[in-house]
Amino acid sequence: xxxxxxxxxxxxxxxxxxxxxxxxxxxxxxxxxxxxxxxxxxxxxxxxxxxxxxxxxxxxxxxxxxxxxxxxxxxxxxxxxxxxxxxxxxxxxxxxxxxxxxxxxxxxxxxxxxxxxxxxxxxxxxxxxxxxxxxxxxxxxxxxxxxxxxxxxxxxxxxxxxxxxxxxxxxxxxxxxxxxxxxxxxxxxxxxxxxxxxxxxxxxxxxxxxxxxxxxxxxxxxxxxxxxxxxxxxxxxxxxxxxxxxxxxxxxxxxxxxxxxxxxxxxxxxxxxxxxxxxxxxxxxxxxxxxxxxxxxxxxxxxxxxxxxxxxxxxxxxxxxxxxxxxxxxxxxxxxxxxxxxxxxxxxxxxxxxxxxxxxxxxxxxxxxxxxxxxxxxxxxxxxxxxxxxxxxxxxxxxxxxxxxxxxxxxxxxxxx
Amino acid sequence: xxxxxxxxxxxxxxxxxxxxxxxxxxxxxxxxxxxxxxxxxxxxxxxxxxxxxxxxxxxxxxxxxxxxxxxxxxxxxxxxxxxxxxxxxxxxxxxxxxxxxxxxxxxxxxxxxxxxxxxxxxxxxxxxxxxxxxxxxxxxxxxxxxxxxxxxxxxxxxxxxxxxxxxxxxxxxxxxxxxxxxxxxxxxxxxxxxxxxxxxxxxxxxxxxxxxxxxxxxxxxxxxxxxxxxxxxxxxxxxxxxxxxxxxxxxxxxxxxxxxxxxxxxxxxxxxxxxxxxxxxxxxxxxxxxxxxxxxxxxxxxxxxxxxxxxxxxxxxxxxxxxxxxxxxxxxxxxxxxxxxxxxxxxxxxxxxxxxxxxxxxxxxxxxxxxxxxxxxxxxxxxxxxxxxxxxxxxxxxxxxxxxxxxxxxxxxxxxx
Numbered sequence: 052x053x054x055x056x057x058x059x060x061x062x063x064x065x066x067x068x069x070x071x072x073x074x075x076x077x078x079x080x081x082x083x084x085x086x087x088x089x090x091x092x093x094x095x096x097x098x099x100x101x102x103x104x105x106x107x108x109x110x111x112x113x114x115x116x117x118x119x120x121x122x123x124x125x126x127x128x129x130x131x132x133x134x135x136x137x138x139x140x141x142x143x144x145x146x147x148x149x150x151x152x153x154x155x156x157x158x159x160x161x162x163x164x165x166x167x168x169x170x171x172x173x174x175x176x177x178x179x180x181x182x183x184x185x186x187x188x189x190x191x192x193x194x195x196x197x198x199x200x201x202x203x204x205x206x207x208x209x210x211x212x213x214x215x216x217x218x219x220x221x222x223x224x225x226x227x228x229x230x231x232x233x234x235x236x237x238x239x240x241x242x243x244x245x246x247x248x249x250x251x252x253x254x255x256x257x258x259x260x261x262x263x264x265x266x267x268x269x270x271x272x273x274x275x276x277x278x279x280x281x282x283x284x285x286x287x288x289x290x291x292x293x294x295x296x297x298x299x300x301x302x303x304x305x306x307x308x309x310x311x312x313x314x315x316x317x318x319x320x321x322x323x324x325x326x327x328x329x330x331x332x333x334x335x336x337x338x339x340x341x342x343x344x345x346x347x348x349x350x351x352x353x354x355x356x357x358x359x360x361x362x363x364x365x366x367x368x369x370x371x372x373x374x375x376x377x378x379x380x381x382x383x384x385x386x387x388x389x390x391x392x393x394x395x396x397x398x399x400x401x402x403x404x405x406x407x408x409x410x411x412x413x414x415x416x417x418x419x420x421x422x423x424x425x426x427x428x429x430x431x432x433x434x435x436x437x438x439x440x441x442x443x444x445x446x447x448x449x450x451x452x453x454x455x456x457x458x459x460x461x462x463x464x465x466x467x468x
Numbered sequence: 469x470x471x472x473x474x475x476x477x478x479x480x481x482x483x484x485x486x487x488x489x490x491x492x493x494x495x496x497x498x499x500x501x502x503x504x505x506x507x508x509x510x511x512x513x514x515x516x517x518x519x520x521x522x523x524x525x526x527x528x529x530x531x532x533x534x535x536x537x538x539x540x541x542x543x544x545x546x547x548x549x550x551x552x553x554x555x556x557x558x559x560x561x562x563x564x565x566x567x568x569x570x571x572x573x574x575x576x577x578x579x580x581x582x583x584x585x586x587x588x589x590x591x592x593x594x595x596x597x598x599x600x601x602x603x604x605x606x607x608x609x610x611x612x613x614x615x616x617x618x619x620x621x622x623x624x625x626x627x628x629x630x631x632x633x634x635x636x637x638x639x640x641x642x643x644x645x646x647x648x649x650x651x652x653x654x655x656x657x658x659x660x661x662x663x664x665x666x667x668x669x670x671x672x673x674x675x676x677x678x679x680x681x682x683x684x685x686x687x688x689x690x691x692x693x694x695x696x697x698x699x700x701x702x703x704x705x706x707x708x709x710x711x712x713x714x715x716x717x718x719x720x721x722x723x724x725x726x727x728x729x730x731x732x733x734x735x736x737x738x739x740x741x742x743x744x745x746x747x748x749x750x751x752x753x754x755x756x757x758x759x760x761x762x763x764x765x766x767x768x769x770x771x772x773x774x775x776x777x778x779x780x781x782x783x784x785x786x787x788x789x790x791x792x793x794x795x796x797x798x799x800x801x802x803x804x805x806x807x808x809x810x811x812x813x814x815x816x817x818x819x820x821x822x823x824x825x826x827x828x829x830x831x832x833x834x835x836x837x838x839x840x841x842x843x844x845x846x847x848x849x850x851x852x853x854x855x856x857x858x859x860x861x862x863x864x865x866x867x868x869x870x871x872x873x874x875x876x877x878x879x880x881x882x883x884x885x
Contacts, residue, residue, distance in 0.1 A: 072575055078590075079578040081755050085592040086764025088569045100574075101567035109564075112572060123566045126766055131564060147548060149540045149742030150518040151526060151850065152505045157517075158489055161496040173495075175502040178595040178744055179765045185628065189637035198639050210763045211602065211628065217762035220606035222615050225630075227641035294766075320766050325566030327595060327744050327767035338498050345634035346627045347503025348596045349543055349711075349737050350744035433568065 063095040063425065066113025072100045086210070087124060094425040094436060104131035106445035109433060117433035118454045120383075122441035125295055125320035128376075129366055130445020136324045136362045143358035154354035160361050164332055167364060168304050170312035171332035173341065177351050180294035181209025183317035183329040184255065186346050188213070190315060190333065191253035191288035194340030199247035201254040203234040205262035208255060208292050228252075234260040235274045244281050253288040253315075254278050258296035258305030259403065264417070264437045266410065267402030275311040288314040288337060294329070295320060298364065299405040299441070300373055326359035367444070373405060376442040379451055380404025383442070386455035394466040406439045411465070423461040432457035480512040480842065483530025489517045503627070504541060511842040511853060521548035523862035526850060534850035535871045537800075539858035542712055542737035545793075546783055547862020553741045553779045560775035571771035577778050581749055584781060585721050587729040588749035590758065594768050597711035598626025600734035600746040601672065603763050605630070607732060607750065608670035608705035611757030616664035618671040620651040622679035625672060625709050645669075651677040652691045661698050670705040670732075671695050675713035675722030676820065681834070681854040683827065684819030692728040705731040705754060711746070712737060715781065716822040716858070717790055743776035784861070790822060793859040796868055797821025800859070803872035811883040823856045828882070840878040849874035 064070065073090075076083045076099075083089065083099070090099035098111035107130050109119045122128065129136060143156060157176070164174045177183055188200050200213075208214040212225035232243040234256065244251060256278065260268035282289040291313040293305050298321040301307045314337055319329035327350075333341060366372070381404045391398040396419075397412040411419040420436030427434050432454040434440060481487065490507075493500045493516075500506065500516070507516035515528035524547050526536045539545065546553060560573060574593070581591045594600055605617050617630075625631040629642035649660040651673065661668060673695065677685035699706040707730055710722050714735040718724045721733055731754055736746035744767075750758060783789070798821045808815040813836075814829040828836040837853030844851050849871040851857060 072572055075575050076578070079575070079582045080592055081590050081758035084570065084769075085758075086762070086768060088764070088769050090569060099569050100572055101564060101569055102571065104564040104567055109568060119568065121568050123568055124766065126566050131567075137561075144554075147518060147521040147526075149543050150521055150548075151536065151538050151540055152507060152516050152518055153501065154519065155489055155517055155529060158492050158496070161493070165496045173498050175497055178767065179599065181765065182596065189629070191637075192639070193637035210765070212606070212630070215762055220608075220610035220757070220761045222609070222645055224641040224644035227644075228639055325767075325770070327770060327773075333498075340637070341498035341502075343634075344637045345503070345632055347505070348598065348627070349541065350595065350742075351503060352501075352505050353742070353744060356744075 065090070065096060065098040066111065066115065068112040069098045069100050072112060094421040094428070096425045096428055106130040107443050107450055117428065117431055118450050119433045120440040120442070120454065121433060121435055122443045123325060125441050126325045128298060128321035128372065128443050129324045129363060130443050131325070133324055133366065135366050136359050139358045139362035140326060140355050143355050148355040149350060149353045153352040156354050156357045156361060157352070160357045163361055163364055164330060167302050167368070168316070168332055169307065170304060170314070170316070170334050172335045173338055174330050174332040175341065176357070177329045177331065177346070178327050178348055179209070180317060180319035180329055181211045182348065183294065183319055183331045184208040184214065184292050185211055186331045186344070187290045187315040187317050188253060188255065189344045189346065190337050190340045191290060193344050194337045195252045195287055197250045197252040197287065198228040199230055199250045200228060200252055201230050201232055201240065201243045201247065203256060203260070204231045205265065206234065206257050206260070206292070207262065235268060235271050237274055237277045240274070240278065240281070244285070251285045251287040253290050254282055255290040255292055257292045258300065261295060261402065261406070261439045266399060267408045267439055269403065270306070270309065272309050275306060275309045279311050282314065290314065291316045293318050296406060297321060298367055298372070299376055300403055302368060302373060322363065323356045323360040324363040326356035328356040328360050370444060372444045375444050376405035377403070379446040380407055380442045382448060382451045383407065383454065386451065387458060390455065390459055390462045394462040396462055396466055402439050405442050408439045409434065419465050423465050426464040427457040427461035430457035430460040482507070482513060482515040483528065483532065485529040486515045486517050489529060511838040511845070513842045513845055523547040524860050524867055534845065534848055535867050536850045537857040537859070537871065538850060538852055539860050540742060542858050543742045545715060545738035545789065545860050546741045546780060547860050548742070550741055550783065552783050553776050556775045556779035557743060557772050560772045565772040566767060566770045570769040573771050573774045573778060574769070577774045580778055580781055581747060584719050584785070585733070585749055586724065587721060587731070587733065587751050589752045590755055591747050591749040592758065593774070594746045594748065594763070595744050595765055596626070597734060597736035597746055598628045599765065600711065600736055600748045601625045601631065601709050602628055603748045603761070604707045604732040604734050605670060605672065606761045606763065607754050607757045608707060610761050611754045612669045612704055614667045614669040614704065615645040616647055616667045617645060617669055618647050618649055618657070618660045618664065620673060621648045622682065623651065623674045623677070623709070624679065652685060652688050654691055654694045657691070657695065657698070661702070668702045668704040670707050671699060672707040672709055674709045675717065678712060678819065678823070678856045683816060684825050684856055686820065687723070687726065689726050692723060692726045696728050699731065707731065708733045710735050713823060714738060715784055715789070716793055717820055719785060719790060739780065740773045740777040741780040743773035745773040745777050787861060789861045792861050793822040796863040797824055797859045799865060799868045800824065800871065803868065804875060807872065807876055807879045811879040813879055813883055819856050822859050825856045826851065836882050840882050843881040844874040844878035847874035847877040
């Protein structure tokens with residue numbers, strides 16, 4: 052907590068247990084917490100530490116309950132403690148998890164992914180989204196013998212040197228073969244392709260434009276088709292970074308509705324409903340290249356996350372998870388639109404309904420959004436003002452309506468100024 | 469299986485269930501399996517797929533049982549299904565694992581690591597060993613404002629572009645600021661330091677020299693001290709990559725017995741007895757730098773592996789795990805020496821007893837070692853001919869003696885030529 056936050060009224064602080072844990076953390080963890088889950092980046096009052104969860108409900112360490120719209124920033128796609136997933140995980144755990152090689156469940160998962168994802172002829176597994184995007188780039192370079200990788204400005208592909216959003220501790224050479232373009236901007240993509248000359252290995256794009264602190268933007272069909280055409284003409288790899296959106300928009304890969312198929316895709320987050328796993332899938336053009344690169348990790352063959360992933364993907368298919376999340380996301384969106392009109396506080400709602408963002412008009416510094424979220428949090432809804440949110444299959448109409456009640460309190464507060 | 473292996477006598481094949489799974493895998497996984505656990509790199513007869521495990525015993529998918537000396541290539545340090553670890557993991561899992569932030573167990577683990585490891589003033593967590601080594605290098609660069617990183621020839625620090633053992637798909641620029649030296653060779657280290665000029669960010673070394681297919685070698689005290697002196701003089705970071713050896717040799721870090729403390733260390737593998745986790749620890753000189761880099765991952769705050777790690781480290785401390793593993797490793801080493809003398813087949817035994825390697829004299833192409841391991845496997849011991857092996861706290865004298873019985877069969881076979 053910054054000193055400003057400490058001075059704020061008590062309804063702007065996280066609870067006393069949370070604050071005590073943060074103070075202990077400051078001694079043994081640099082800055083209190085690394086990375087994207089650091090609550091210092093959230094509105095005042097947001098807790099850092101969580102005690103437990105069930106379905107789409109979270110309890111912080113001070114016993115406060117929230118209807119959750121971050122889903123652990125993506126992984127929790129069926130809801131916490133989903134019985135089919137946890138039973139599968141426990142069944143595998145009772146046999147063995149981290150062995151001298153994989154368990155048969157690896158084959159089951161690989162066959163399921165290849166069956167579900169039309170562009171996938173093969174897959175392999177890792178732990179982080181960044182492992183998967185890095186492996187895709189490495190495979191593209193191995194397969195093409197070329198080096199340049201086109202990356203959209205502002206797109207997040209992981210926190211590793213070639214693509215980290217921060218340049219601290221990163222050298223210029225780590226980006227030597229990265230060329231930037233603007234998402235959804237065909238002319239800018241073509242300029243980047245020209246700059247790559249005869250050295251184009253890959254174009255990598257996120258499933259949609261979900262850069263932090265910016266309106267979300269779906270890929271245009273023209274942009275997607277042009278990226279595909281360029282890669283075909285240049286024999287480069289089209290890579291979709293589907294780490295964040297994968298299995299929420301379309302179980303066959305997020306660009307299936309566009310009719311554009313990548314050569315390589317990176318998945319992670321939702322694949323195992325919170326169990327740590329990532330997957331690289333690709334088509335036969337890059338199969339040999341995938342055998343030639345060396346990529347591995349100590350825990351990449353562990354069986355429990357694979358069993359969880361088989362159960363997660365099977366359940367998502369059975370219940371048509373993307374459709375359920377879309378319906379619930381649309382219910383949230385309609386409710387927010389209604390409140391926006393009622394309070395005459397115009398909002399910008401962007402992104403696919405399963406991964407929405409709510410911004411306020413004229414709120415460039417996010418002051419309104421921050422106050423709105425802080426107040427909604429006090430009333431039991433865990434929103435995010437600047438990052439896309441996530442629906443899950445555990446969200447019911449009643450959960451959405453409860454969250455809209457909390458949003459109503461948020462609108463009331465900001466409408467009062 | 470290569471066609472050669474398929475033509476070998478049946479006692480040189482893995483079982484029929486294993487072979488059927490491998491055949492299915494070839495369709496959906498490039499080359500059948502990625503990375504270090506690919507059984508194609510093992511002697512004939514080694515299974516690829518495992519059904520279950522208990523303590524230091526493994527069962528493959530064909531029901532064959534082995535006394536295990538790879539411990540899943542390091543992670544399994546207390547033995548499979550250790551009750552204290554699994555109870556802690558299940559207790560946390562019943563509350564929550566992958567939440568919108570960490571659970572209080574994070575603080576417990578961070579405080580335990582800082583308490584156990586004398587050079588650690590702070591820590592943060594990730595999933596892969598390569599995440600941890602990469603973060604150490606990034607922190608060193610951020611903290612020093614310099615770029616050059618000295619890496620020993622042949623040392624393994626992960627399968628990411630700056631340090632992968634393969635150059636396929638890697639660009640020259642990924643290694644632009646890496647300077648090689650020879651492990652344990654002070655003159656070579658000093659030459660590399662000279663080459664870095666005034667741009668030396670870090671020296672990174674593995675806990676001991678454990679390069680694949682090479683005799684293991686402990687660091688000399690003179691080498692360790694010189695590396696420390698150079699880093700002090702140049703205000704560079706001394707980084708120990710303790711991913712493979714950590715918590716097996718010394719619970720305070722593997723260079724504690726040498727009296728040389730690094731600035732930053734990377735741990736993983738054994739930290740959670742098979743639960744996926746890695747840790748970066750450092751001293752206060754690099755605390756601010758650690759707050760400045762951006763490093764994160766979707767699953768880096770998950771609570772179950774942290775609970776497993778607290779239980780694992782607590783148990784290792786309670787039973788003095790390194791001492792137990794040393795005693796069991798020495799029992800194995802003595803027995804092998806006895807058999808070697810008995811069969812007049814001279815062996816080279818190297819490495820710390822907890823992580824031993826057995827090689828045969830004059831066996832540069834590992835033909836003898838491969839035949840020895842294949843025969844020992846048939847008799848129920850899972851050894852490795854070219855990579856250091858791993859003891860665990862689950863190994864008993866009876867397990868070692870059983871493995872020596874299998875080794876006896878291996879010696880008998882190779883002594884017959």
